[in-house]
Amino acid sequence: MILSICMIYSLSLLMISLMLFISSLNFMINDMVIFLEWELLSLNSMSIIMSLLLDWMSLLFMSFVLFISSMVIYYSDEYMEGDENLNRFIMLVMMFVLSMVFLIISPNLISILLGWDGLGLVSYCLVIYYQNVKSYNAGMLTALSNRIGDVALLMAIAWMFNYGSWNYIFYLDSMKNNFEMQFISYMVVLAAMTKSAQIPFSSWLPAAMAAPTPVSALVHSSTLVTAGVYLLIRFNNLFMNTYLSKLLLFISVLTMFMAGLGANYEFDLKKIIALSTLSQLGLMMSILSMGYPKMAFFHLLTHALFKALLFMCAGSIIHNMKNNQDIRMMGSLFNCMPLTISCMNVANLALCGMPFLAGFYSKDLILELASLSIFNSLMFLFYFLSTGLTVCYTFRLIYYTMSGDFNFNSINSVSDEYWVMLKGMLGLLFMAIIGGSMLSWLIINTPIMICMPFMLKMLALMVSLLGAYLGYELYQYKLSWNLYMMSNYYTLNYVGNMWYMPVISTIGVNFYSLKIGYKIVKSIDQGWNEYLGGQSLYNYMLINSKLLTKIYKNDLKIHLSIFILWVLILLLFML
Template identity: 65%
Template sequence: MNNLVNYCKNSFYILFFISIVLFIFSIKFLLMDMIYFIEWEVISLHSMSIVMTFLFDWMSLMFMSFVLFISCLVIFYSKEYMMEDFNINRFILLVLMFVLSMMLLIISPNLISILLGWDGLGLISYCLVIYFQNVKSYNAGMLTALSNRIGDVALLLAIAWMLNYGSWNFIYYLDMMSKDKNMMIIGYLVVLAAMTKSAQIPFSSWLPAAMAAPTPVSALVHSSTLVTAGVYLLIRFNLLLVDSLSGQFLLLISGLTMFMAGLGANFEFDLKKIIALSTLSQLGLMMSILSMGFLKLAFFHLLTHALFKALLFMCAGVIIHNMKNIQDIRYMGSLSMSMPLTCSCFNIANLALCGMPFLAGFYSKDLILEVVMMSYMNFFSFFLFFFSTGLTVCYSFRLVYYSMTGIYNGISLNMLNDQGWIMSTSIFSLMIMAIIGGSMLNWLMFYNNLMICLPFLMKMLTLVVCILGGIFGYLISNISFFFFNKSLNYYKVSFFVGSMWFMPMISTLGIIKMPLILGLNCFKIFDQGWSEYLGGQMLYNQLKNCSLYVQEFQNNNLKIYLLSFLLWIFILLMLMLFLN
């Protein structure tokens, strides 16, 4: 046990130290506008050489520092959360391999090395989702792996198409070849790959299903690693999205994803699934602003979202841990009386998600919505942006209403407390970043003065939408909606909306139902039908009977010989009598 504790501590301190160093270097690279390409010749054989290329700029260094910072806190948090697990060593090694795959993806300007990190994320995420080894986690792991395989195939096709350019270092060709037909095909394939990894419609069903993984994994996967890989890839390929058909298509799909996830979270009662749908909604926001060409804004929201979403999952993990693995928010209530520190951090993360002024989410979210108002955009996309923002506040207030207020609705009075100092330390560290991170990144990334000039009503629109969303979230949870909640129409609506527009059923039953029916019919016709009865089965039965007869002769040869001798004598006697 002591070795395990030292192992956890060492990995925590090492990752934390590397994170701080990378963050300092990222500030230097940003202020001095530096980019480093490092080429490492792995093998050189005659005229052929295999070269690994790494790209270090302010964006990759800053993203790596945030991923490592969240990873080190998640590993430290896991020491207490996964204390009773016998295989915690394996768990921490999987998390470290997961982080390593993400690092490889971040610093790669080459499609081959991106595929290594991309497939590493897919494989290790499968291992982490099925970690608890029950039927639910196996199904979720298979859905996650198969959904992501579509993106892997798209990336492999993009690698094959890059042969037209003589090198897989796409970063060299984007600026010059952004309007070339071959490069546009690569752009379409990359958009498809990013849509699967970042769970956009119609590949959204795997993201809530992946909640079968342990909560520390969810905190890592849904904040800064797996789901953000698609967004980061599109940030690198952003030149192919601007003023193109793929960009317009992505804007529509990501807007609908944002709307669908926000709507579904208002009808969900599983604590982790609500936060997962919130992640899906924020991914839609990142993708939609990215498809409009604002890559710095998308990256800014990517980093701030990583901070408060990891904090949300960690707080949810402490609540679930204390409530003896109960995840249904209807069993909660008045948690702020028993767990004040956890609930304070939970509320801060929720308010940051809503865009509460001067918290981390406000700086990125408010800026995105103001840029949307200044941009040339149709009314439908405009409506999706602002209505989805209102829905975010709505489900956040609904979550707070169910878990923090009223009376405790648990099945027994468990010992609810904030005694776990390791988990509390991890949460408190992230809470500080969730408060100051947005302001710090805002001053670093947008150090030039920018003027956003909007009419007063449009300037206040974001605040008004958030307030209305909060009021509606309170009303939909309150007793005044009791009769509506019990009506049949409510159940019909909640079944459609809460099931993510039937997407999980389409992804599972919709794909497998027809092949299963076809297999059943083939089984009935061929394996159990007339053709089998008159063909293979009949031949088998005849041969079996013949072999039984032969075996009978072979097993009883002396008895049969004597019997046949007596029969032969009897026949001779009968012949002699007949002839006389």
């Protein structure tokens, strides 16, 4: 049997992932950290040194990134089989993964910037992969939004000059009260907010759905969007218990709420899953800003497992539906795609925090820690509302795909016969079931007993059940129709359109600035400047030239008149 390029890369990544996982266990048990410095170039007194940081966190994260990447590349073998440029696609995905690995193991801001910019550049190439107007617009929005964070990181690098080295890891504890280090923390948080699509930089995340589905599975699980969260986990000592952490908490909770609300009004399958990623990123950022970096990392890994699976199942459904992504066209899919829908439902339930699936171990613990944390009632309300909204849009999606009638061309066109894609999904299904419990045993080395009142302990379950019921009502159109009758069209459009953020990020940035520029050009460059400058000079010279022409044409009469005038003046002076 001849192995395809996808299978070769997939097997290689899987083997490396397994080795890294075993190494991370070794580092965890022995409490080891290895700091490598490799001198690339030495010239007189200057030396360029490449630094690498290997600890249990970086090794574990790398193993998860490579495991998910191996499954996604294996899945791409069948999903992208009609593509003439499959080799180029696989190379782009590999560059994407290597940029992320480079970022994970960097304790140095310069090498972090290389991985960071590598992610931004390759993500642009992958988003515009299908080469149409929608893809180009989405790619531009993605690249320019992330560029803001790149500039913030460059400013942080410039301010690190004050310390004589860019190895930030040496200065986090000792210099955290310095003004320079506080400024660096602000820049790093801004960079992380753009990469992890927090408000007001959220609009690029659903737009990036223009990329092929295997890329979406990779981007939304363990690579691009998680880079910001991982960077803040490394820098968390800088901004703990500061004004910045409170600001980040507010923004992340607001992002979580906005994404959950928006997903309930969306009918595009990939966009619903993209908004769920945005909601979960808000959850990670919020628990991180409360001072629980390990919990944020725990949820980062568990979320990566079921979110990659969710996107792969969505890709399989879209593939079967002849590239149609509208959930209103689906229905009764469990009759003809039982394996795919089973995988999708497991991933959906893990996202909701169903007990004993991957999402439960991190999400339930985060909600209980949030209940014990000191923040105001508004944050608490948003936290649990967002949890309810997550379950709401998840169950709405389940009802749309499983219940009712099949609303597309022919039910015979839908089948579960894409075996390579199914094998890729089943590899992740296993981890989406056992991954949460395995990670909780590894990361939380001592059992945590959180003692709370019964009603507070049951609040997460109650909110989830209420959300599931609301999802059913939204599927039945009852609640959405009542809401529509109670409020006007503009309110619903505002809620369902991510609070107009995509419009503000595109038309809001270029339309008004171009309009003001046009007015400035018309009023100044082609207006007053012309009136007082070129045109005025031209008119002045024209009038003078006409006068001179008149003088030249009547020169004899004028000469005689001047001669007589001159004689009269002489006579006056002589007398």
